[in-house]
Amino acid sequence: MSQHPFSVLPLRAELLDNLASLDYHLMTPIQHESLPVILDGKDLIAQGRTGSGKTAAFGLGVLQQLDPTRFHVQVLVLCPTRELADQVAQELRRLARQIPNVKTLTLCGGQPLGPQIGSLEHGAHIVVGTPGRLEEHLRKGTLKLDRLQVLVLDEADRMLEMGFQAAVDAIVDQTPAKRQSLLFSATYPREIEDIASRILTNPVRVEVASLH
Ligand code: ADP
Numbered sequence: 001m002s003q004h005p006f007s008v009l010p011l012r013a014e015l016l017d018n019l020a021s022l023d024y025h026l027m028t029p030i031q032h033e034s035l036p037v038i039l040d041g042k043d044l045i046a047q048g049r050t051g052s053g054k055t056a057a058f059g060l061g062v063l064q065q066l067d068p069t070r071f072h073v074q075v076l077v078l079c080p081t082r083e084l085a086d087q088v089a090q091e092l093r094r095l096a097r098q099i100p101n102v103k104t105l106t107l108c109g110g111q112p113l114g115p116q117i118g119s120l121e122h123g124a125h126i127v128v129g130t131p132g133r134l135e136e137h138l139r140k141g142t143l144k145l146d147r148l149q150v151l152v153l154d155e156a157d158r159m160l161e162m163g164f165q166a167a168v169d170a171i172v173d174q175t176p177a178k179r180q181s182l183l184f185s186a187t188y189p190r191e192i193e194d195i196a197s198r199i200l201t202n203p204v205r206v207e208v209a210s211l212h
């Protein structure tokens with residue numbers, strides 16, 4: 001574990017207070033390497049094993065940049081499964097709980113479309129979901145990403161293994177060219193390099209050895 005407290009980062013007071021109340025004091029190595037890059041607005045490829053704290057790495061980075069007074073989808077997180085999307089959304093809500101009025105919505109397959117469409121009509125700042133269902137909402141026009149600021153690909157290796165490459169590309173096509181893109185993965189096979197070269201611009205690459 002690194003010895004770098006979150007308090008060295010230029011994070012809003014609500015986030016720092018909340019981290020202390022969650023008993024998150026020291027950054028994990030991947031958080032220490034990734035957060036300055038994300039807060040600097042750069043694209044990022046971050047590789048680290050399961051449990052290394054990748055959710056808070058991108059979560060704090062996007063929550064710092066989010067403007068809760070502008071009620072449209074500013075952040076999109078793509079996840080391979082509904083279980084992972086639910087976990088990510090839960091962690092984002094925990095991290096955001098002292099910032100008033102941040103709305104995080106999950107959109108995954110295997111659940112009825114109607115309530116998701118209703119929730120989208122109410123609006124959200126952060127959408128977390130699986131590629132197939134997100135693509136469906138984009139096709140129907142029920143999800144709009146024209147003012148997206150940050151795109152996160154979480155567990156990118158698993159998303160590709162599950163055959164989501166075409167859906168990911170179709171979703172990325174609907175986002176503004178001028179966006180920040182962050183890719184997180186446990187492994188870094190050749191296919192990740194290909195998708196990264198299509199989606200990210202001059203990414204900084206961070207790799208945390210699996211022994212830490
Ligand atoms: P990953 O996505 O890399 O598999 P997670 O983001 O799910 O890892 O984090 C693993 C666990 O570590 C979660 O239970 C999370 O709440 C906890 N965690 C993350 N960062 C910290 C931290 N800096 N201090 C304490 N606990 C943390």
Ligand code: MG
Pocket residue numbers: 054055154155
């Ligand atoms: Mg994770």
